Amino acid sequence: MSALAPPPTPAALAPSAGSVDILGDYWPGIQIYYPPVKYAPSLGIYEDLDQAAQRFRKHGWNTTAHTLLFDLEDGCRQKEMSRELLRRELPNLPRKKEVQIAVRINPFRTEEYERDLQLVRDLASFFDVVMLAKAGEAYGAPEIRDLSAVLVGLNHRITIQPIIEHPKSLKICPDLMQYATVKHVVFGIHDFSKAMGIHITPRNWMEELKFYLHDILFEARIAGKGVIGAVETLIGQSAMPEDFIEPDDVRRWLDLHGDEESRVVYKHALEEASLGLSGKQVIHPSHIHPCKVAFTPSPSEIKTRIAILQAAIEADALLGGAIKFAGEMLDPPMFGKALQTLLKAHALHALSAEDTAFAIEVLRKLPAQVVRENWPYGVIL
Secondary structure (H helix, E strand, O other): OOOOOOOOOHHHHOOOHHHHHHHOOOOOEEEEEEOOOOEEOOOOEEOOHHHHHHHHHHHHOOOOOOEEEEEOOOOOOOHHHHHHHHHHHHHHOOOOOOOEEEEEEOOOOOHHHHHHHHHHHHOHHHOOEEEEOOOOOOOOOHHHHHHHHHHHHHOOOOEEEEEEOOHHHHHOHHHHOOOOOEOEEEEOHHHHHHHHOOOOOOOOHHHHOHHHHHHHHHHHHHHOOEEEEOOOOOOOOOOOOOOOOOHHHHHHHHHHOOOHHHHHHHHHHHHHHHOOOOEEEEOOHHHHHHHHHHHOOOHHHHHHHHHHHHHHHHOOOOOOOOEEEOOEEEOHHHHHHHHHHHHHHHHOOOOOHHHHHHHHHHHHOOOHHHHHHHOOOOOOO
16 A cells, blocks of 8 residues: 555445454343333323323434333233334334344233234334243243244344243243344343242342342353343432443542432442343433443443453464563453453444454454354354
């Protein structure tokens, strides 16, 4: 290239669609439960269809969550009206690459399940995910098999997210994950703790259910699947501004302006992210940003991890050897963790095209088995 040649354009830096396949699908990320038709406490009545449609266009269209999740199960009282609203409004929803559309349907082979399935058939091209409540409790893993057969015939892109809400489901977790349509499972802590007779608290549920969460994570990692974290019930009064994305800025805001509820939710999200979960469910818009910044690698963290990988490549130590970086000795397992940070950022729509191309370049320098060890969610090319 000539010394006077112009720098490459962003389009030229962007990796091709084929090369991005090695990174796998985008993660569920932060999933906001959105009630299609909700109760209005100030009026003491449920919305009508026009009111619900107006709210949907105002809030549903503009969500900053990674997944917009329509709940037709426990959180939905007006089920038929909610289905009618989705039939009317979902085709008009502006689609964004960074927002998945999911629907939580009722337990397998119930009357409401059959009605939900008809809705999915009618709107198959508008859904990315079908979340099955109380998965496997009544009929075991064949529930996923039968639902998969229906969905594949409608839209091959639709995936299933089984919700683990009972010890029976936890026991057959590996069987639920064996299907290609399942890429992530959900830990439904409230129904699960009820079934176990465990009294959990909003502030300490992670400690109280740690054994079961770790069990699900263990099985999911073996199967190469993701795990979506639990819904928080604490709702405070503070809403963190969305321009706070660096950890220091987030902690400063929480210390100066956040309430106790926001601090607890953020702390739990940090713990879940550190355990390698692929997403978290929330029930209030004020939870979205604190949980997003807890799960998403910050720009400064991405910059540091790229510097580590560049140093490893320069020293020819990516597959064996050690380097000194910022006063610390680093070897291949640490390089793998640095690479995981970049891949996680991509999975959460937080990695630039240039940095994505660099991550793919690193992956292509690694043997297939090492890639699987570091990132079981992608496709080995």
